[in-house]
Amino acid sequence: MxxxxxxxxxxxxxxxxxxxxxxxxxxxxxxxxxxxxxxxxxxxxxxxxxxxxxxxxxxxxxxxxxxxxxxxxxxxxxxxxxxxxxxxxxxxxxxxxxxxxxxxxxxxxxxxxxxxxxxxxxxxxxxxxxxxxxxxxxxxxxxxxxxxxxxxxxxxxxxxxxxxxxxxxxxxxxxxxxxxxxxxxxxxxxxxxxxxxxxxxxxxxxxxxxxxxxxxxxxxxxxxxxxxxxxxxxxxxxxxxxxxxxxxxxxxxxxxxxxxxxxxxxxxxxxxxxxxxxxxxxxxxxGAQSAPAGGVAGAAGAVDASAVGSAGPAAVPTVTARELGRRLDDVLLVDVREPGERLIASIDGAVHVPLAAILDGSGLSVIPRERPVVLHCRSGVRSEQAARALLAAGYDDVVHLAGGILAWATDQDPSMATY
The missing domain is CATH 3.40.50.720 (NAD(P)-binding Rossmann-like Domain)
Known part of the structure; x- marks a missing residue:
């Protein structure tokens, strides 16, 4: 040395x-x-x-x-x-x-x-x-x-x-x-x-x-x-x-x-x-996994876990940020993120129903079945899971935002903070 x-x-x-x-x-x-x-x-x-x-x-x-x-x-x-x-x-x-x-x-x-x-x-x-x-x-x-x-x-x-x-x-x-x-x-x-x-x-x-x-x-x-x-x-x-x-x-x-x-x-x-x-x-x-993929046992209206997996047989319909911008007044926009994420960035008019509340059924009461529903999260993963849950619960007109709020910030609101 x-x-x-x-x-x-x-x-x-x-x-x-x-x-x-x-x-x-x-x-x-x-x-x-x-x-x-x-x-x-x-x-x-x-x-x-x-x-x-x-x-x-x-x-x-x-x-x-x-x-x-x-x-x-x-x-x-x-x-x-x-x-x-x-x-x-x-x-x-x-x-x-x-x-x-x-x-x-x-x-x-x-x-x-x-x-x-x-x-x-x-x-x-x-x-x-x-x-x-x-x-x-x-x-x-x-x-x-x-x-x-x-x-x-x-x-x-x-x-x-x-x-x-x-x-x-x-x-x-x-x-x-x-x-x-x-x-x-x-x-x-x-x-x-x-x-x-x-x-x-x-x-x-x-x-x-x-x-x-x-x-x-x-x-x-x-x-x-x-x-x-x-x-x-x-x-x-x-x-x-x-x-x-x-x-x-x-x-x-x-x-x-x-x-x-x-x-x-x-x-x-x-x-x-x-x-x-x-x-x-x-x-x-x-050696177990960290979080359940389905609803909470015993919760009223809980969604069947077997119907929610993100690798389901059918593709979940999506909407682009540009399309959503044109349709925003005609749909119910549901934000499935956590409260802290909404403090960083949110889309005006979105109703907040966290993913967990959709999966366990406790949040379904605020999502009317007669309106077209668009779900969004940060990047599209959780909103797809939420969309599958709503479809499994009998909702007919459900899509989710491709790319999530990150896509919205890119295509509709460049001034929006991203994370």
Whole structure:
């Protein structure tokens, strides 16, 4: 190590468990961070500061103004730039000796194995379910350890997965599918843009993920393998859950040989579902999903859950923002978003009936059956689900706004705030 490196990493070198050997391992490590957002930002900065020699970063998005509340690796001057380029510049400012490999792409089944194969460790900081399962399955196939984190409003989860560790390691393999066997149905879990996220908590969780990565690279301490940490930020409480591998039919090695084209039908491409901040901690102990797809049991007029799934056999009719602008006086416009979203932006004249009130039937009384109904949400996912529920409940004239209020802002009211 050079004199400059000894000075830079002196606080690491003083740690008996880490020392010079650990620091050399960090410099030799190749770590891929998937997602340069709320979790990926602190992970990248702390791993660069720790001296990880090669950092790969995968992200297909550009920096938006709304990202800056939590994605601390980006600045206002980066708005409109590719996140991978902004992140690479931030790492270079921190330590020019760190090699950054920017993957400006959206991972899919044709690219994921090739990208991940060049690294020793994968850190999943993504915000959508299809990509999480895509990354998990690739890590299992390639035998790579994975540090995983998710955030849901003011709750979070962190774990280490290693679905196929070396046989000589004596480590019991676990993976994401042991915690949550399959993704929830589209629209059942709010995205960050729909439900919000506490920005400072991203730093709290991301720093823990970076710590787990350093432990795995240097071999110090006990990693979160076979354990899940669940954070309730409002109560300032961490809870630990045990995680063990679950048997899967026809698979005697915990999906070790799951081929790239063997994903279940619900693991759609990353752009087929909206970005979601996290999986709810409520179902973590049983590996359950975070939110029910259908009505609340016992609610008056609750909609049959089997009729509401967004992957129904028939397409739900849509209306464009331009068409809605011409018909606005002739229809009942129903906003199915959450109250906080309406504070940011709303369409004049829209009646507010949250999606949950449509699904459990409690909100149907304010939606007359004799008027044409147009439903809208932020981007079109929840309004489609609401439209299916109304059609299943016997409503005849129901459509939803394609592209949601984002399309309205683009085509009808450019002055409207977006989120």
């Amino acid at each position: 050079s004199r400059a490196e000894i000075t830079r990493y002196s606080r690491h070198l003083l740690l008996p468990d880490l020392g010079e050997d650990g620091q050399r391992r960090l410099r030799a490590a190749r770590v891929l961070v998937v997602g340069a957002g709320g979790l990926g930002s602190p992970v990248l900065l702390y791993l660069a500061a720790a001296g990880v020699g090669t950092l790969g970063v995968v992200d297909a998005d550009e920096v938006e103004l709304s990202n800056l509340q939590r994605q601390i690796i980006h600045g206002e001057g980066d708005v409109g730039r590719a996140k991978v380029d902004s992140a690479a510049d931030a790492v270079a400012r921190l330590d020019p000796a760190v090699r950054v490999i920017a993957h400006h792409l959206r991972l899919d089944e044709s690219t994921v194995d090739e990208v991940l194969a060049g690294y020793d460790l994968v850190i999943d900081g993504t915000d959508n379910f299809p990509t999480r399962y895509l990354v998990n399955d690739a890590c299992v196939r390639l035998g790579l350890p994975e540090v995983w984190g998710s955030i849901y409003r003011m709750d979070a989860q962190v774990a280490v997965f290693w679905g196929r560790p070396p046989e000589s390691s004596g480590v019991a393999g676990v993976e994401l599918r042991d915690l949550f066997p399959s993704p929830p149905a589209p629209g059942t879990v709010p995205s960050c843009a729909e439900g919000g996220v506490l920005g400072a908590m991203c730093g709290q969780v991301g720093a823990l993920m970076a710590t787990e990565a350093v432990k795995l690279i240097t071999g110090v301490g006990e990693p979160l393998l076979g354990r899940v940490l669940v954070l309730d930020a409002l109560a300032a409480r961490w809870t630990e859950l045990s995680l063990v591998a679950t048997a899967r039919a026809g698979d005697d090695a915990a999906t070790a040989r799951r081929p790239a084209d063997a994903h279940p039908a619900d693991a759609q491409p990353a752009d087929a579902q909206p970005a979601n901040c996290g999986l709810s901690p409520a179902g973590a102990a049983e």
